[in-house]
Amino acid sequence: MQPLPKKRHGNREKAIMTGTPEQAAYETKKQRLAAVLHNGVESSIRLEKNTSNLFRSRRPRDACGLDVRDFNRVIRVCPEERFVETEGMTTYRDLTRECLRYEVMPTVVPQLQSITAGGAVSGIGIESSSFQYGLVHETVREMEILLADGSSVVCTPENGHSRLFFGFPNSYGTLGYVLKLRIGVVPVKPHVRLTHIRHRDALSFFTEMERLCQSDIDFLDGTVFGPDELYLTVGEFTDSAPYCSDYTFRNIYYRSIRERPTDYLPVKDYIWRWDTDWFWCSQYVYAENPVVRSLLGPKRLNSVTYAKIMRWNRKHDLAGFLDRLRGYSGEAVIQDVEIPLEQCAAFLEFYFNTIKFTPVWVCPVKPLQKKTVFSLYPLDPETLYVNFGFWNVIRTRTKKEPGHYNRLVEKKVRQLGGMKSLYSDSYYSREEFWDIFNRKEYRYLKNRYDPDKRFKDLYEKCVERG
Template sequence: MNRAANLAAYEKKKLQLIASLQHQPGTNIRLVKDTSNLFRKREPMHGPGLNVRAFNKVINVDSENGFAEVEGMTSYADLTCECLKHGVMPTVVPQLKSITIGGAVTGIGIESSSFKYGLVHETVQEMDILLGDGTTLTCTPENEHQRLFFGFPNSYGTLGYALKLKIKVVPVKPYVRLTHIRHKDAAAYFADLEYRCKQNIDFIDGTIFGPDEYYLTVGEFTDSAPYTSDYTYKNIYYRSIRERDSDYLKVEDYVWRWDTDWFWCSQYIFADKPIVRRFLGPKRLNSVTYTKIMRWNRKYNIAYYLDLLQGFHSEAVIQDVEIPLDRCSDFLDFYFNSIKFMPVWVCPIRPLKQNAGFSLYPMDPEKLYVNFGFWNVIKSREKMGPGHYNRLVEKKVRELGGMKSLYSEAYYPPEQFWDIYNKDEYFFLKSRYDPERKLMDLYAKCVQRQ
């Protein structure tokens, strides 16, 4: 890997991108890239769009000094693959292969190493950001643009676009030993989660299958393995959690264990059925395929109308929320009574000390939080108001002192939204870094779906 050549190529692409920015219509710049993991409906945008597809290269992996330099639209699949060649991985790798580094930093990302390293944006040391007026600048936690550095996570491309990032990487071993631990009640489950987060382990996440079936999965690096399982084709990872107490995976298979079946969401298109798996084949059993199908479904509202024909009203509830550990049992009481669908993904996060500074997604570094991920459609004979269930989630998260990420539908009224996501700091950053309002505002983008 030739760092100097890669940097020179990056600088050249950057100049071309800045030139193309001049051809964008006034506001509402549309980012043109091949994949997206954004799950809210948006008004279609017009104009040519800002083509950032070329910013998908890993510039350098410095395993000795523990960092990698990477272009902003590089997928975690490519970034992790390159890092593993050097015996390291990014400290936090989101579970879906097509999530890009820039998307995860601006849109909040987590994984089973987050109890140790925090959220994805906490792994970033430096960012090159393209502003709406075509200026580029480098932000670090210490330099004159530190407020932009700390305000960038959860800004969803409304303050600028990350074109190059320097991130922390850590050494790996070839295998990960998994231990699945079952609990029958929430109190014991969360107490055990807290205890294990203090132990010397490498990864931990969890899966809840029902009010009396809770699992923690602990992952530990090992140099050797008596066998390894394969969940990239015929076998399904999430089912294995209920079936076995321990398991071994190659490190890359551990990193992408949730991707093959999009956690468990592959079942919504029957991809959990052996015949469909055979038809799709291992190359198409992944989150990129499912996202394309879901997007197509959303565009034409196919499932929605099929439900209506059968007399059902449906609402998609696709959310990830962070709840302080001591309120997690309360959250589950609410969940089992109102949202109900299973499974639920669980992932502990301990924000690092500097997290207090991440102004648009503030979390308390003294607390352990738990992320709950739940993704399905609720069907009922009764017609509820728009976003009924999503609003219930928002209300409960707020009541429990939690945070909700904004990649999916949000229904907050403006005052509440800005109270949570730090209006003063956001508009300070907007006036300093996007005074002509070339980019949309966060509320318009995330709630009004413009």
């Protein structure tokens, strides 16, 4: 058993609690960014940072890079008041490490270590605690947002900028950049006990999922290997464990789901169980091969390495070139969608008739706030949704129109009353897009917070490829 690191005491903790050095450093950095924008930039603006989990190919463009790399500090952890205050580009790896020192974790931690707090809120973030707490943005209490003119506003659900607070999720940096946030935290125990339960058909799988969402467990997600091989994974905090498995190097977590009905992990390893192999996507760069694994070593087996390789490949189109040599044409289908529970069996049927590749990651999500709708990602607060994540390339001998499979997904998701994330390729027409993503509210927010249109428009950024 690995005990949690000791809580920190003494001067440093005091400094964090009074907030002085961290707050001061934050204010200085903020003024630097404000000065860049106040002086006015000729071109449009983009974020300059070291990591990204965005999977849309775009041509390089002439844009002013805003260097936000040093907005990566945790300002303070307040376990008693159940929140952490952090700068916007802090990765969840650093944020979670700091929280665990205080025996708490951010309420919803996206699975990839390099996702940043700001990125998860301006995009959409989810994990196995989402059946209790909703999407990542529902765990946010306050945000300070840098606007295109260099000014900044603090928005909360109650203050004069509440419409920005509720419209910011899914705005992908087109309204402003989060520089600082307060995020909810929950207490942890040292270990998580996992139970992997197999189901042989979609109906029993989703019925059991619904039941578990009402029970007293801590985490719930699922992995679908085929129409008759579906697993629910229940996670429960425990103070002690008879043993702990290790999926950080030689062993592969997603394979264990089929192999063992129960398992134990230290809480940190549970949180990052999907990162070592990027769910199962490490196989696309041969990292499941034991020799390649040994050569890479545990430090490089993570989502940052794979994302770099994938981006390099997208830029140089090596895989596409090899496919064409072999007479195939390929389409990347990298999507996360939310479907209302009662439509999930229908979605899986569609999936196995069209997209077909497996595994598929499945995760229930219940909006936490019953009276509020996040305007650019409007889920019904009374509905239990299920997120399906599927990431691969479909290769065919016959050439199809660009985005053929992604369009089918978009159409089906709409038909079933679901929502699709925008971090990857989208093919919506302008009309369709704004029907889904709330044109009226976005216009209001854009006019109020970026009237000179120095940031791109959401449709241009997320759909257009020019």
